[in-house]
Amino acid sequence: MDYKIAIASGKGGTGKTTVAVSLYRMLTREFEAIVQLVDCDVEEPNDVIFFPEAEKIGEEDVLQKIPQIDVTKCTFCRACAEYCAFNAIVVLPTARFAEVNPSLCHSCGACLEACQQGAISEYDQMIGKISDFKTSIGEGVMEGRLRIGSSMQTMLIKELKKKVPSGAEITIYDAPPGTSCSVVETTVNSDYVLLVTEPTPFGLYDLKLTVELMHDLNKEFGVIVNKAGLGNDDIYHFIEENNIDLVGEIPFVDAFATTYAQGNLDEDMPQEITDAFYAIVEKLKFRILVDERDNHTQR
Known part of the structure; x- marks a missing residue:
């Protein structure tokens, strides 16, 4: 199995990194798969912050x-x-x-x-660095970090993806926010893209832009609504009217915001959040197995 999932969002602050890090952990545990997390948000990589035990085992300059x-x-x-x-x-x-x-x-x-x-x-x-971190669960975290002053985000992301070990069964790309070239480079070879949004006017506006990009790239994608219950229902009307796959909803819980702010996405997670991620993982497991079966049949 060699399945690539990109986590993207039209804007920053929707919870994209929360989803990427949590899915990395839960897919490793629940799917018993070899999972690699790749932080492609090279201007501000922060996935590794949520792994206090992480040990840097490699670093190289990208020229x-x-x-x-x-x-x-x-x-x-x-x-x-x-x-x-x-x-x-x-x-x-x-x-x-x-x-x-x-x-x-x-x-x-x-x-x-x-x-x-x-x-x-x-x-x-030098345009940046690629670092490899060993974590206590999964295959570890890789990140690209752009040199301050460089504008070569896309080039660094391309090199970062080339360095991902071939042994991973599932690779999770944490994409930069927005709909720029760096997002295109992150998602272009993914099997499935998860768009993380929030039920607010800004969330809906940026989701529409990202959905249009996915159509242009001819990518299979679904939506996760984070902070569910915080805003209004307009985003759900858009999802339903456009026949978009609603992969899951993560409720807005004050205690979870506190946990996130402390850099902790593994322990003391509220039960509502845990249940939401379990439901998302179950849907992803089914999609991965179906896609792998279809690809095997086509071969």
Whole structure:
């Protein structure tokens, strides 16, 4: 079995990390599966906070190839700038100026192909780090952490996913919030996407955007309503009208908010929350088994 679940949300603060961490623990225990948790929210990874026993067992830099222009060889023909789809190169022939903006460069290599004078070479620039943590349950947590000032979130997420060990039976990707390119990269090869939302006007608005993205990506997805009972029923009307799979509801409980704030999602969890996650896990177990059976039949 090799099943990938992405946990996403249209906005921050809906409880996406709560769901990702809790499902990691409960799928490991209840499904008896080999589960790997991957924190793809590289600008602010925080999954490992909820594992106080976590031990870092590996860390590596992720490097990006950045072009540099040797103005002593450059003829200022502007071919490199015209080839660059990201407007990362500025060439001013009258001023004999040529420079690459690293924050805009996507390391596609087009400028090297365009330059006929051999004036462009590459150097390595660190965009972030990938860390691997051993936890007391499951296969552990992996995270990407973007270097402050870098805008290469998508590139780092792509490298992070490449480093995930092949032995995991279930991989949980904790995606960044929103609907940007980094969310697309996180969810693109997932078998199923769980969209975490809340029953508020903001939650509904951002859920609509995320549902539209899932349709564009042709992804199978379902919705978890967190903080159920806190807002209104508009979000349920949207889910029903659009025939969206309601995977589960997690009630709003003051005691759980206190537990979360203390970084504890394992002990002293209110029974209402535990029951809600058990129901979600049961639905996921059924979906995983059905999807795996269908994939096996197709092969």
